Amino acid sequence: MIKGHYSLAEVLAVAKLHPFYNPEAVYPPDALAIEKACRSSSADITASEFASLPLLTKDHLYSVVQRLTNDTSPRNNFRRSAYISTTGGGSGGLPLLFATDATENRIQRAAFGDFVNKCGLVEPMDWVLTTHTSGYLYRSLDLISEILENAGASVLCAGSRMDPEEVVSALTCYHVNVLAGDSSQIVGIAHYISMLPEAQRKKIALNKVIYTSEPLTRHQRDYITKVLGPVKIFSIMGSAEAGPYAVINPDLTEHTPSRTMDFIFDTRSLLIEIVDRSALGSPVSAQGEPVPDGEQGLIVQTSLQRLRNPLVRYVTGDIGSLHPIPKTASEKIPEAELQHFRVLRLAGRDHRFSFKWFGEYFEFDRIEDLMRTEGSGVLQWQVIRDSLESSPQPTLEVRILRAEDGSHTVPKDKFTDMVENFFYVFPENRHLFRITFIESIEGFEKSRTGNKVIKFADKLT
Structure with missing residues (x-):
């Protein structure tokens, strides 16, 4: 695996200096302060000490982000050499954004591409056509393209503005075997293909689909395989705050209850806790002990790939549970890697919404x-x-x-x-x-x- 992660001690040491977690800090620390904090960090962090740290909610996080975004002072390191990603998915107004160190972001993409390859989503001979979106402050096209290229695939960037007729022409002309896009785009292209003459449909040789964003329902998955044939359906999950961090490959996970999805993640890159829903109290001071494996609760993330603007105990708003990866996965993934992988069983958004x-x-x-x-x-x-x-x-x-x-x-x-x-x-x-x-x-x-x-x-x- 490409080393694209920090120790928990280093992340927590920098977090103590950051306005996301320290109300007395006006600006994020500069490079020298980060280096000094990492050198002086202690590796002796107990589970109870970590669980006592405050939970970070979206409302609190983005109130600080908005302040830092609007502050053009040269001392404001939040605006320095940043990779900007937006949360999207809203209606009206400018979207919320999150800033990551540009170099950290590129290293994370390389590491996650390596993870995608190890989990078997793509191989070096795969040709991928992606319909993801770019422009209007959104960057999923360049993110997914670079990840899949780092995973070894060859990528055609169709983008969201290429109409279905042009997409199908590209699929056939370039002998594409993998279609990637957000879930609604995949459904839309499958719907278009379903209305084509049989002779034209036979020219399409897809054997894989990779979707992002909203989950595909069982009916949608069944419909896609009915239209496209016995394609394998994979998924990549990420967020503006944590970046890309998990994948679905049904070949590596066992059958799960309906209405849930099993994502695989690497514990060297991301720590995930599941806490009781009652733990979510005030924006900053709420705390929560993790529930046992297998029990559902709020998903809480700590990124080991974000150091300049750390993400510590962030409440995603999703419900899920943690599980070991099935032993059968060892048939496809070396044990040296598999020991670091876990399963996040996603059950959807918090039902209070x-x-x-x-x-x-x-x-x-x-x-x-x-x-x-x-x-x-x-x-x-x-x-x-x-x-x-x-x-x-x-x-x-x-x-x-x-x-x-x-x-x-x-x-x-x-x-x-x-x-x-x-x-x-x-x-x-x-x-x-x-x-x-x-x-x-x-x-x-x-x-x-x-x-x-x-x-x-x-x-x-």
């Missing part, structure tokens, strides 16, 4: 259940909360893309009734509610930066 419309709260996991109804054929969905032009009354629109191959067994009118019943649509609020069945992925509202389908677009905020 919901929205309110017409006096009722609607939880996102319950909406997911509705859209996964057997026979519904739903490939992608979106909820948009807006208001009437003539009044401040909040409106709700549900946009739905269904498979066109006739595989869905629930008639359109029956499924419409199910959706209306779920959202409590009555005569008195029917004028505020609308269901729109769309014909392609382009019919959805997308984020301004990542060009991703936004599951919940709130135009009232």
Whole structure:
């Protein structure tokens, strides 16, 4: 493995000097202060001492980030030689951003590319076409391209602006065997391919799909394999704060319960704790002892690849559990590497996330259940909360893309009734509610930066 990580002691020593964690620090430490802190760091850190450190929440983190971003003082090292990435996935306004040391970022990409290769996602003879997004402050195209190149693949950067017809032409012309993109892009291309003549479909020789961003539902995965054939479906997970850090390769992990996904990560690069949901109290002072392996809770990250702007005990907002990697993985990964790998079983976002419309709260996991109804054929969905032009009354629109191959067994009118019943649509609020069945992925509202389908677009905020 390419060494692209620091010791926990070094990360914690720098964190003590950083305004993310030290309210008395005005600016992040400079290179000399970081070097001095690392030299004087103590390796004797007990588990209880580490667990006593405050949890870092997104609200607190980005309040400090915003202050540092707006401070143009030459002493502000946050703005010095930084790699800027945005969180994306929002609606309206400029996106939140996170700054990483540019050199650290390149080293992390190289190390993660090596990890991707060891986990078997790509090989040196693979040709990858990626439809990830670039521009408007978003950088997933260059991130994924460089990672996959570091993993040994040859990459065609199609980007998100290449239309499906051009993508399919490139897939056939260059004999591409791997398609990469965010989940909604993968579904959209598969949907386009499903409508092509059989002779044209046979020219496509994909055997792998690598998706990012939103998880693919079981129905979406089944649909992709039905359209593209027996492709292997992998995933890469990352964030603006931690960078890329985990992958899905079903060949290396055992069967998991439905509605969860098994990600593999390297403990030399990232520490993950699972803490009880009750641990999340005030933005800075909340603390939480990790729960035992196998138990679900809040996912808390500490990066061992971010030193200049450390990430220590950061609450991601996701729910998951930790597990050992199955012994069967040793058939494909050398034991010297495998001993450092663990499984993060992701169960989704914190179930406390919901929205309110017409006096009722609607939880996102319950909406997911509705859209996964057997026979519904739903490939992608979106909820948009807006208001009437003539009044401040909040409106709700549900946009739905269904498979066109006739595989869905629930008639359109029956499924419409199910959706209306779920959202409590009555005569008195029917004028505020609308269901729109769309014909392609382009019919959805997308984020301004990542060009991703936004599951919940709130135009009232």
